[in-house]
Amino acid sequence: MNFEPTERQQYWRDRVRDFIETNVRPNTGTYTEQDAQGDRWKVIPIVEDMKAKAKAQGIWNLFMPPQGQLSHVDDSFEFDGPGLTNLEYAMCAEEMGRIGWASEVFNCSAPDTGNMEVFHRYGTRAQKDQWLKPLMEGEIRSAFLMTEPDVASSDATNIETRIERDGDHYVINGRKWWSSGAGDPRCKIAIVMGKTDFGAQRHAQQSMIVMPLDAEGVTIERHLPVFGYDDAPHGHMEIALDNVRVPADNLLLGEGRGFEIAQGRLGPGRIHHCMRTIGTAEEALAKMCRRLQEREAFGKPIYKHSVWEERVARARIDIDMTRLLCLKAADMMDKVGNKSAKQEIAMIKVQAPNMALKIIDDAIQAHGGGGVSNDYGLANSYAHQRTLRLADGPDEVHARSIARMEFAKHAPQPNSDAVSSGDMGATR
Incomplete structure (x- = not known):
């Protein structure tokens, strides 16, 4: 076993480390000041400034799957990141973890990372053009709605949110909480996990669908603090879904593939x-x-x-x-x-x-x-x-x-x- 990092691993790790020490860490005071000013749910200017710098330097979307890991649906390479392996990215992510807001600077923060990977692996070309591209550009943010307050969501087969076909649309009804990222004003879409067929086999009942957060019937009822911290502007929200209609084309991969x-x-x-x-x-x-x-x-x-x-x-x-x-x-x-x-x-x-x-x-x-x-x-x-x-x-x-x-x-x-x-x- 060779425990020495390769030249490529060191190259990416050191680029991230140097950027954080040169740009991010010196601005932690600015971040704290801007975070404390005005509305809690806002875009923080220093983060946007740092994002522009990191993007210009090519230290961006480092988590995206390497080239060659094709989508299950669309084999286009134009949505790939710089092609880091999990091992290479691990060393970069450790550096990002030193400062709480650093990962967003590189467009590598959850839940966007997971959602982008979903679009990359399972999205159609149209879904990628509509949602993956602006996410990769850092123009919008996203949320992932899976956990529910009324069931033990550690067993995801328990979820009760309904996703029912109605002509050219699906209608979503349910309640989600700990929906991380939904408090950000840039959060435009959510990937929702629910059930399309309650009578199917246990692990074939669930599906995932893309839902615009401004769709009629979507109500953010409250934010959920963690030990008193609101985690603004990211936040964790409880969201009611009341007859939310989304186009059938928003379904990911197919019914029962959740x-x-x-x-x-x-x-x-x-x-x-x-x-x-x-x-x-x-x-x-x-x-x-x-x-x-x-x-x-x-x-x-x-x-x-x-x-x-x-x-x-x-x-x-x-x-x-x-x-x-x-x-x-x-x-x-x-x-x-x-x-x-x-x-x-x-x-x-x-x-x-x-x-x-x-x-x-x-x-x-x-x-x-x-x-x-x-x-x-x-x-x-x-x-x-x-x-x-x-x-x-x-x-x-x-x-x-x-x-x-x-x-x-x-x-x-x-x-x-x-x-x-x-x-x-x-x-x-």
């Missing part, structure tokens, strides 16, 4: 979160180390107290172990595909946010009362990472999947006990 699309969307999306989480953990560790060396308690610098030496050492170990697992999962996705890498994807999805939460919590402790305030960004980071233990499937679902695959590896063979007893008897 689960197929969801699996194609969520695999890369899960690991994207994990890549950024490693950067978030690195940032928290850096803040913790600086703070511990700046303060004294009980006659000596805080960092010289053994409890903090142990916590910092554990943080470094855990980050590096998690990074290796994440890179392994990304490499497997590139070499053998998402399906064959599903155990590694599930493992990193459980490990990464839990690792980051522990380190952020220690960093909060190191900062004392300042840690739980808004002054150091740690409380906000904690809220975001805690959400990731639920987003794209809760820990329990991924742990169940990991365990089932492990049990399958070690399933008892027929007559194995009898063979074993016979062997032992023969040696006596």
Whole structure:
């Protein structure tokens, strides 16, 4: 195994890192000021300025599938990004994770990333022209509506939203929540998962359809804060869908193909979160180390107290172990595909946010009362990472999947006990 990054991996990682350190990090104060001014749900100018710079430098849409991974419907290459593999993108995404708004600067923020991948893989040429192109250009934003308040959405077969054919249209009825991104005034469309056939086989009932957010019958009822943070202008919304009519051509791939699309969307999306989480953990560790060396308690610098030496050492170990697992999962996705890498994807999805939460919590402790305030960004980071233990499937679902695959590896063979007893008897 070669653990050294290739020249190409270093090239893209360093371009992203240099851009963040030169342009994004120096403007974090400007971002905070602009975010605090006026309406909460607005376009933040400094983000748009940075996006224009990144786009001009070609550090843009880095997550898009490499050339050669053709759409299931349309084999046009004109919608491809720069062609990074999952492993190459992993290193870039870690850098983006260090600052909360950095990923948007490169047009690499959720849920747009997952939605663009859906259009790229499953969209018709007309759907790509209408929605994928402006998303890739950064002209609009999008939302993904899957989770529902009245059912356990960790089992997506439970969803109750109806998508019913009516002539040349589909009519959508239901209620969604935690619809991330719907608060942004640039959010123009949503991909909605619902059921087109309640009588079909369990995993063939669901479909996905593209819904304009300004369609009649779409009501954003409230935003849902996370531990008091509204995450504006991105936001997480509860949305009522009351007889929303959309053209039949807005259906993605076909009726009953929703689960197929969801699996194609969520695999890369899960690991994207994990890549950024490693950067978030690195940032928290850096803040913790600086703070511990700046303060004294009980006659000596805080960092010289053994409890903090142990916590910092554990943080470094855990980050590096998690990074290796994440890179392994990304490499497997590139070499053998998402399906064959599903155990590694599930493992990193459980490990990464839990690792980051522990380190952020220690960093909060190191900062004392300042840690739980808004002054150091740690409380906000904690809220975001805690959400990731639920987003794209809760820990329990991924742990169940990991365990089932492990049990399958070690399933008892027929007559194995009898063979074993016979062997032992023969040696006596």
